[in-house]
Amino acid sequence: MTVLGVGQGRTGQPGEASTAIVVDGLVKRYGELTAVDGVSFTVGRGEFFGILGPNGAGKTTTLEMVEGLREPDAGTIRLLGESPWPRNPKLLPRMGVQLQASAFFEKLSAREQLQTFGSLYGVGGARVDEMLELVGLTDKAATREDKLSGGQRQRLSIACALIHDPELVFFDEPTAALDPQARRNLWDVLREIQSRGTTVVYTTHYLDEAEILCDRVAIMDDGRILAMDTPAALVRGLEADTRVALPNGVLSEAEAQDLPGAERVQAGDLELVMTTKHPATLLQALAERDRLDGVSVRTATLEDVFLHLTGREYRA
Numbered sequence: 001m002t003v004l005g006v007g008q009g010r011t012g013q014p015g016e017a018s019t020a021i022v023v024d025g026l027v028k029r030y031g032e033l034t035a036v037d038g039v040s041f042t043v044g045r046g047e048f049f050g051i052l053g054p055n056g057a058g059k060t061t062t063l064e065m066v067e068g069l070r071e072p073d074a075g076t077i078r079l080l081g082e083s084p085w086p087r088n089p090k091l092l093p094r095m096g097v098q099l100q101a102s103a104f105f106e107k108l109s110a111r112e113q114l115q116t117f118g119s120l121y122g123v124g125g126a127r128v129d130e131m132l133e134l135v136g137l138t139d140k141a142a143t144r145e146d147k148l149s150g151g152q153r154q155r156l157s158i159a160c161a162l163i164h165d166p167e168l169v170f171f172d173e174p175t176a177a178l179d180p181q182a183r184r185n186l187w188d189v190l191r192e193i194q195s196r197g198t199t200v201v202y203t204t205h206y207l208d209e210a211e212i213l214c215d216r217v218a219i220m221d222d223g224r225i226l227a228m229d230t231p232a233a234l235v236r237g238l239e240a241d242t243r244v245a246l247p248n249g250v251l252s253e254a255e256a257q258d259l260p261g262a263e264r265v266q267a268g269d270l271e272l273v274m275t276t277k278h279p280a281t282l283l284q285a286l287a288e289r290d291r292l293d294g295v296s297v298r299t300a301t302l303e304d305v306f307l308h309l310t311g312r313e314y315r316a
């Protein structure tokens with residue numbers, strides 16, 4: 001396992017000032033079950049850090065302990081240099097936690113929800129408008145929260161978590177149960193939040209999404225972190241083959257076998273699949289022969305990393 005040290009993420013500046021979170025040896029038991037089993041990680045300031053894993057991996061329990069909502073059985077947590085447990089009032093203005101949509105105040109419009117949350121921190125007015133704009137809800141400002149779509153409600157709950165301009169925000173599965181388009185819209189919002197310098201810690205069971213959004217990820221299973229690094233480094237560490245496929249009829253099997261870089265060739269019903277450790281060589285050879293029509297290239301993903309780590313297919 002490769003573990004990046006303090007501040008070696010986006011900031012590249014090692015040292016205490018660049019550290020937002022330090023978690024060491026976290027344990028949580030529910031009766032016989034050890035839901036979180038010795039979890040340690042560090043998040044640098046400004047980093048977008050993802051905790052990934054299938055259902056029941058222990059992501060939410062970990063997040064709730066880090067947020068100060070749940071007491072750990074063992075281990076230590078420092079958030080912005082402070083301990084979040086027992087409830088630490090000094091941290092509250094500096095961190096944001098996305099509440100479940102069910103925690104909205106009843107019968108209020110999107111704008112009123114934000115104003116109400118804002119008033120708890122003494123902010124309002126322009127900041128409310130700015131947040132509506134950030135999450136793309138300006139034209140829904142007057143709409144009651146229970147009349148918003150699932151994606152819009154998620155975006156409103158993200159805006160509520162950000163209303164007081166925290167240094168650090170936590171999102172627990174913000175894109176769960178959204179359709180693909182709504183998920184993508186939310187990715188833009190999450191990226192924008194990060195580009196403003198906010199540290200983001202989020203959980204997801206969508207590995208493809210984490211690969212796109214996160215600076216670093218921790219892959220969890222059965223209460224433990226199995227690997228932690230940038231998505232690219234985790235995938236690179238597999239040294240997996242690249243799969244280059246052409247629709248049938250573009251190239252014969254014999255021609256494919258003669259191509260430089262094509263290590264294995266498999267003729268299927270619909271396509272011819274070549275696997276290679278040298279995709280550039282193989283693609284160049286195909287280009288020279290003018291055989292790139294309909295080509296598809298698949299490199300390894302975090303799902304392959306999960307398979308490699310656990311020996312089983314990833315099931316979100």
Ligand SMILES: Nc1ncnc2c1ncn2[C@@H]1O[C@H](COP(=O)(O)OP(=O)(O)OP(=O)(O)O)[C@@H](O)[C@H]1O
Nearest residue numbers: 030033035053054055056057058059060061062205
């Ligand atoms: N309050 C609780 N009491 C007893 N067991 C719990 C409690 N909360 C969680 N668990 C169990 O602890 C394990 C980890 O749950 P957790 O919710 O942290 O996982 P998760 O990775 O967030 O999963 P999901 O993606 O489904 O939310 C699961 O087996 C769950 O059933």
